Amino acid sequence: MSFDTRSFRDALGCFPTGVAVVTCAGTDAHIGITVNSFASVSLDPPLVLWCLDKKSDRFTAFTNAAGYTISLLGTVHRDVSSRLAKRGEHSLEGIELLDTELGPPALADSLAAFECKAHAVHDAGDHAILIGQVQRITRHDAGAPLVYFRGGYGALAGVE
Numbered sequence: 001m002s003f004d005t006r007s008f009r010d011a012l013g014c015f016p017t018g019v020a021v022v023t024c025a026g027t028d029a030h031i032g033i034t035v036n037s038f039a040s041v042s043l044d045p046p047l048v049l050w051c052l053d054k055k056s057d058r059f060t061a062f063t064n065a066a067g068y069t070i071s072l073l074g075t076v077h078r079d080v081s082s083r084l085a086k087r088g089e090h091s092l093e094g095i096e097l098l099d100t101e102l103g104p105p106a107l108a109d110s111l112a113a114f115e116c117k118a119h120a121v122h123d124a125g126d127h128a129i130l131i132g133q134v135q136r137i138t139r140h141d142a143g144a145p146l147v148y149f150r151g152g153y154g155a156l157a158g159v160e
């Protein structure tokens, strides 16, 4: 291998992504984590995926969860995104939430939220790939997406 982990991360950071928060039931209350590994997988059945670091102390909660909700973030969620990306910071207290039918709440004003039943967990190096079967969708057709690029937040030019 001609590169180290730092160079690999930096090169991956050249791919701009959206940002999502995934919520599930924790021991006492619902918990959340910021991710940018969200991707669509299948339309029929409706499947999506995201990847979770095995070192995350939220690993057991998410990989054992019966389901989770994935909220796609807007620029208004920048602070929430930073907060739920901090090591050990899982609490949703003080974050504006919306109830869902399946349980784990969605973030208020997210561009879309996918309520998922856990479909599969695949081992993948130092991460696991979590595949969710979407049971319900809510959309909020206003607001600009939060973008992550080269280790920092941004927004799409021309999108309000």
Ligand SMILES: Cc1cc2nc3c(=O)[nH]c(=O)nc-3n(C[C@H](O)[C@H](O)[C@H](O)COP(=O)(O)O)c2cc1C
Pocket (backbone or CB within 6 Å): 019, 033, 034, 035, 036, 037, 038, 050, 051, 052, 053, 055, 056, 057, 058, 059, 081, 082, 084, 085, 086, 087, 088, 089, 148
């Ligand atoms: C924009 C952004 C995207 C992230 N995407 C992921 C991801 O896809 N998967 C992941 O496991 N961690 C991701 N992280 C890191 C987690 O949010 C979190 O910092 C990490 O799990 C460490 O905290 P924990 O051990 O308390 O869970 C991301 C962080 C940021 C800021």
